[in-house]
Amino acid sequence: MTPVVECLVAFLFGSVAGLLMQRSRFCNTAALRDAIMFKTYRNTKAMLVAMMILTIGFTGFMSVGAGHPLQFDVGLNTFAGLFLFGIGMVLAGACTVSTWVKAGEGNIGALWALIFTFVGMFLFSLVWSASWWPPAPQTMTGQINAPALQLGFANAQTLQGKLGVPAIVFGLAQTAFLALLYRGILRREAAQHAEHEKHQKEHQKKKAAKAASVAA
């Protein structure tokens, strides 16, 4: 594919994704924040469903060597970077995806978050140019690199290569785990619902008793 076609396909995918997220009010930040802060799981469930479909899809195609998996070394910076990101997205009230979606709805705050995401990236470019860490893609080895705090590269495909077991088998195991999480959420929701009903019934009973005593 030529770069122009790639850009067109990407724009088309982005447009459909943006439209679907706008119509469903899906937000990755809410998927984590609401589960942690408010014990509500509307977005968390949607995220888990997508992850299950993708795990089967990606590992299925990876089993036959198809697809374009991400390839770069990971390490301490992967954890630390997403840790900072996690704090940032809760404070900003949106992640990079929802900032674009909310900006499209006319949200100036989201646009402001986006501008400062760019500023944050530029600041990092200055820090990197002084530290040269984490290693640049050209110097990544795919192996453990202890001095650079890197664990190398591994995914379902490298597991398949090492163990001789098709990638989809690992994918199915991960999907089963995600399905268990999903079931746990459904159970918790059912318990929350039952509790809510119980409170409402008690409230109604009290109200009825009060009305009866007034009438008497």
Add this chain to the structure above:
Amino acid sequence: MEFFRKTLDPIIALAAIAVLDIFMFLLMGAWTVGGGETMMTGLMAQAVLGDELNRIPFWSVVFPPHADYWKIYISLGMLFGAFVGAVASKEFYWRVPRHLSEWVLITIGGLLMGFGIRLAYICNVSTFFGLMPEMNLGGYLAMSGIIAGAWVGSLIYKKLLEGDV
């Protein structure tokens, strides 16, 4: 049209996006956000600084700015798609944060997100919908990081809501 009148179930929306993402994975690579923004940052910095940008090695070694980088267009597409959805469902209107504290939080949040994405080489979308489904080791590191970060962020947020800070 019904689609623009009622809120769509996010499970249906995300399932549809996941199926499309599988096509993206086969064609170019999984849905990702962050690389495009970095490229935009580089292009903007180049427009402002010109050749001076060469003095910052990051922009020649890690991310030489190119306008034909496909990841840029995923983000622009999301902006466009959301705009179309908002206008068609009469949900587009200018929303401006009212309190100074909101502006401060958004500024700090944005800076942390931008810095974090580049430090990790990925963002949350690649974590949930790229690295994790590919069962990349980085996905598990990133997932632990973002959950821990969201937890700390929520603690800070709660404290702020309660007016303790």
